[in-house]
Ligand SMILES: O=C(O)C1=C[C@@H](OP(=O)(O)O)[C@@H](O)[C@H](O)C1
């Protein structure tokens with residue numbers, strides 16, 4: 536682990552930044568390809584820790600995984616009978632929640648484990664859900680085992696998915712393979728990150744799996760094949776957020792090429808948030824450009840649908856004029872780290888004024904100063920520290936390497952963006 540001196544922008548950041556593929560779309564495509572009725576190719580895949588862990592997990596289970604030797608973002612996946620395996624989840628929510636239902640179709644014992652911090656992330660909801668579908672599971676969080684014999688019964692379950700939308704997405708991705716299909720009913724406080732469930736539904740539709748919605752919190756999948764698809768992955772818009780925010784805080788202009796015309800990625804909401812904070816937005820030739828104002832304004836927003844953006848948005852708010860209130864994000868206490876505690880501790884360490892509320896953060900403007908910004912093994916905490924460090928002298932980011940969870944070379948991309956290469 537190293538200490539990284541966040542580069543300071545000595546002039547407005549003006550740059551074009553190419554983003555690698557979406558983590559969420561890539562890992563869904565890998566899972567659907569592994570369960571499909573024939574071989575698939577995934578192009579433009581994100582190759583980072585979370586997506587490599589997914590490929591390793593599938594390969595350990597027996598799935599054929601072939602990376603194009605000339606282009607590591609092109610991955611061929613061939614479904615094969617699955618067997619017992621050790622699956623390492625790292626700190627990836629998508630791996631620890633999308634692969635246990637896949638393991639229900641292996642023949643043998645599948646053992647799951649992950650990083651120390653991963654052992655505290657919520658999992659019992661999906662493991663109990665799988666038990667209700669006839670799958671044998673020992674454990675309620677990492678480490679745990681799934682014991683299966685190549686097939687699983689399925690049926691109807693009621694779960695409380697208020698801690699993570701990934702419980703619903705994980706069950707839905709494999710649902711069509713269960714003998715009786717799967718019906719999921721959510722009962723409890725609202726499910727966060729609903730657009731991520733819409734992403735799952737859209738990708739299932741592309742793979743020929745229809746999901747009925749008898750009610751807003753109910754999903755019904757009949758048994759049937761998952762079709763092989765050649766997937767093209769969009770750039771990751773949640774990762775784009777930190778780079779676009781660099782324009783916002785430096786009165787600069789950052790362009791992201793290949794910005795999708797329509798998307799299921801909730802990260803797209805960064806565009807409206809930046810506009811509300813005073814940025815100008817332009818689209819041309821398939822690219823999106825954000826121009827920062829003289830001074831950002833504070834905002835009051837409910838981020839329940841797009842909690843992923845919170846670290847970036849909180850860093851923007853710490854640098855804005857006026858108070859900001861971020862709400863609807865109590866579930867971030869179970870993300871890579873307790874993000875509400877981590878953000879308030881680190882913003883305050885730099886002289887900011889951030890307090891935790893029941894379901895979010897309240898941030899008031901102050902003059903901030905340099906200090907060591909801790910990352911807590913959280914990729915988005917590290918990029919938030921870099922963002923503040925662009926305009927506050929003397930910020931160093933501890934463990935910037937943790938950004939490799941979803942970006943293969945964040946420090947290099949960041950330096951290049953501000954012209955320090
Ligand atoms: O399904 C997905 O790809 C994701 C869903 C969301 O999880 P939560 O619903 O747990 O917030 C999001 O925060 C995460 O980064 C990715």
Ligand SMILES: C=C(OP(=O)(O)O)C(=O)O
Pocket residue numbers: 626627628629843870871915941
């Ligand atoms: C919450 C996140 O990740 P995960 O997929 O590990 O839940 C995230 O990337 O912000």
